[in-house]
Amino acid sequence: xxxxxxxxxxxxxxxxxxxxxxxxxxxxxxxxxxxxxxxxxxxxxxxxxxxxxxxxxxxxxxxxxxxxxxxxxxxxxxxxxxxxxxxxxxxxxxxxxxxxxxxxxxxxxxxxxxxxxxxxxxxxxxxxxxxxx
Amino acid sequence: xxxxxxxxxxxxxxxxxxxxxxxxxxxxxxxxxxxxxxxxxxxxxxxxxxxxxxxxxxxxxxxxxxxxxxxxxxxxxxxxxxxxxxxxxxxxxxxxxxxxxxxxxxxxxxxxxxxxxxxxxxxxxxxxxxxxx
DNA sequence: TATTTATCCCACTGTATTAGTCAAGTATTA
DNA sequence: TAATACTTGACTAATACAGTGGGATAAATA
Numbered sequence: 138x139x140x141x142x143x144x145x146x147x148x149x150x151x152x153x154x155x156x157x158x159x160x161x162x163x164x165x166x167x168x169x170x171x172x173x174x175x176x177x178x179x180x181x182x183x184x185x186x187x188x189x190x191x192x193x194x195x196x197x198x199x200x201x202x203x204x205x206x207x208x209x210x211x212x213x214x215x216x217x218x219x220x221x222x223x224x225x226x227x228x229x230x231x232x233x234x235x236x237x238x239x240x241x242x243x244x245x246x247x248x249x250x251x252x253x254x255x256x257x258x259x260x261x262x263x264x265x266x267x268x269x270x
Numbered sequence: 271x272x273x274x275x276x277x278x279x280x281x282x283x284x285x286x287x288x289x290x291x292x293x294x295x296x297x298x299x300x301x302x303x304x305x306x307x308x309x310x311x312x313x314x315x316x317x318x319x320x321x322x323x324x325x326x327x328x329x330x331x332x333x334x335x336x337x338x339x340x341x342x343x344x345x346x347x348x349x350x351x352x353x354x355x356x357x358x359x360x361x362x363x364x365x366x367x368x369x370x371x372x373x374x375x376x377x378x379x380x381x382x383x384x385x386x387x388x389x390x391x392x393x394x395x396x397x398x399x400x401x402x403x
Numbered sequence: 404t405a406t407t408t409a410t411c412c413c414a415c416t417g418t419a420t421t422a423g424t425c426a427a428g429t430a431t432t433a
Numbered sequence: 434t435a436a437t438a439c440t441t442g443a444c445t446a447a448t449a450c451a452g453t454g455g456g457a458t459a460a461a462t463a
Contacts, residue, residue: 139272140360140383142451145372152376164409174372178452184411196410197460213382226390227273239278239307243285245402249346249393250273256389257359260382269378275422297438311423317440330431331437 138257143220146174147182148269151216154192155208155270162194162201182220189219208270214261224261225254232258271390276353279307280315281402284349287325288341288403295327295334315353322352341403347394357394358387365391 149172157163165183169176183202186192191211192202204211217224218233225231229238230250240246282305290296298316302309316335319325324344325335337344350357356367362374363383373379 138359138386140371140373141449142372145360148379149372149376152379162409166409172372175452177454180410181452187411194410195460196408196458198408198462200409200460202410213379226271227278238273239275239282239305240273243282243402246281246285246346249397249402253271253390253393257386260386264382269376269382274420299438308423310425313439314423327439328431329429329437329439331433333431333438335439 138217138224138226139221140217141221142178143182144217146172146179147186147216147220148213149174150179150183150202151186151191151204151211151266152270154202154204155266158204158208162199162203164201167201185219186216189215191215191219204266208266211266212262213264213266213269214258217261224257226250230254271350271357271359272354273350274354275311276315277350279305279312280319280349280353281346282307283312283316283335284319284324284337284344284399285403287335287337288399291337291341295332295336297334300334318352319349322348324348324352337399341399344399345395346397346399346402347391350394357390359383363387 150168153168153172154163165180166176168174169179183192183194187194187202187205190205193205194200194202214224223231223234225234227238227240227250228234228236229241230247231254240250283301286301286305287296298313299309301307302312316325316327320327320335320338323338326338327333327335347357351366356364358364358367360371360373360383361367361369362371363380364387373383
């Protein structure tokens, strides 16, 4: 796993939305300003989150985004997988993004990387937005 | 951490060398053929490993590479850090490659990623070539 | 109904990284 | 001294990263 700005910005925005619970929809521009993120780029990320059902949106005045489900039902794993792909250190040990790679031949090496994958995915699957907001 | 071919090939080559203990120097071409890796690319990686002292080399006929220290004294962490950089999921929680990133403001998020970094580095620092060869 | 506000959607750009290749030169030793 | 292997540097194609920009669409409000 390697976090890029995509995951980082998305997580910051989601934390922001989790805290804005009950305040209706939050505009991208408001979030971008509050968190100091590039607005147009953030917009792309929110659209991806929307397609995945993590957020809901509303157009027009007082429009914007809000969480698609309770913060306690959104895991960090979902967010990172959606925006940056595999949590595993190499695709040959990834469950959701499996692809063959050269280390695959060395079973003992593979075992080490699988243990890392297991730790990372368990950790991120058990941590929700509610835990970090 | 994200393993690229650089780390993967280097690890395979080092495992090969660890197994060839006592057979003197192993040529790049021999290793490349045995492991099915691109020779010239592997050569670059071995040079980096050499500069870091992980392997020694000898030119001329019967030349090649061998481990620079006992396999039990070479950790996977060293190899990966050398060729692919930080073990941490994001640079803002990296000890050796620290750089500020946006998530840094959110202490609770940061804590999660630090725990991942700790697991990964401990794991790879405690695993040596001797363990996987 | 017209205007404003905001999302939605598409294309595009510049830079860096990845995964190599190629050529020419240097050192070693059988 | 010829063969073998390491060393250096430049070069390349493809992909990923981190954004920008412009226009269309939808909804609220005046």
